[in-house]
Amino acid sequence: MKDEARVKELIQIATDSATFYSRALEKVEDPNVRRILTDMGQHKRDVAVSLRQALQIDDATADPNGTLSGAMRRAYADLLALVSPDDDKVYVGQLEEMEDKLLENLEDAIEEIEDPGILAILQSHLPRIAACHNEMSALKSTLS
Numbered sequence: 775m776k777d778e779a780r781v782k783e784l785i786q787i788a789t790d791s792a793t794f795y796s797r798a799l800e801k802v803e804d805p806n807v808r809r810i811l812t813d814m815g816q817h818k819r820d821v822a823v824s825l826r827q828a829l830q831i832d833d834a835t836a837d838p839n840g841t842l843s844g845a846m847r848r849a850y851a852d853l854l855a856l857v858s859p860d861d862d863k864v865y866v867g868q869l870e871e872m873e874d875k876l877l878e879n880l881e882d883a884i885e886e887i888e889d890p891g892i893l894a895i896l897q898s899h900l901p902r903i904a905a906c907h908n909e910m911s912a913l914k915s916t917l918s
Contacts, residue, residue, distance in 0.1 A: 776886070776888075777886075777887050777888055777889045777892055778829055780883045780886055780887060781825050781828065781829055781883070781887075781892060781896075782829070782831075783879065783883075784821075784825055784876075784879055784880060784883055784896075785822050785825045785826055785829075785831070787872075787875055787876050787879055788818045788819075788821040788822040788825065788876060789818075789822045790872065791814075791815075791818040791869075791872045791873070791876055792815050792816075792818035792819045792822060794868070794869060794872055795811050795812075795814055795815030795818060795869065796815055798811055798865040798866075798868075798869060799811050799812065799815065801861045801865055802861055802862045802865055802866075803861070803862060804862050807862050807866065807913065807917075810909065810910075810913060811865075811869070814869075814873075814906050814909075814910065817902060817903075817906060818876075821899055821903070824895060824899070825895070828891070828892055828895045829892075862917060863914075863917045863918070866910065866913050866914050866917055867914055867917075869910055870907075870910045870911055870913075870914045873903075873906055873907040873910045873911070874907065876903060876907075877903055877904060877907045880896060880899065880900060880903055881900070883896055884896050884897060884900065
């Protein structure tokens, strides 16, 4: 049961991230940033689907909007963008924090999960999630 709760938390974080990437795509203008956000948003959707399948959770019962904290982060980014001259920089900065959260929670889950099947699935996602984190950090640095 502990494993299931941990994976459900990761599903929520990945869903929050995917939703935030979609929202950011509506706001950013740079074509290179848009391409990166599109790829990363799709990756987060793929992670959420994979984890739902691992737990045999029906997509119809999953909240497509993620969590309250994810909604608050999106609203905060929207507010920052209103007062900032550079929407791309604001959204990339907030998305980089979402990448931090997902990577940290995935690494913690890998340390805690006992079910070998679920552990293997989590470990299979680690390289790409770490690469996304590094790419978003680098993008944030180039926009600063």
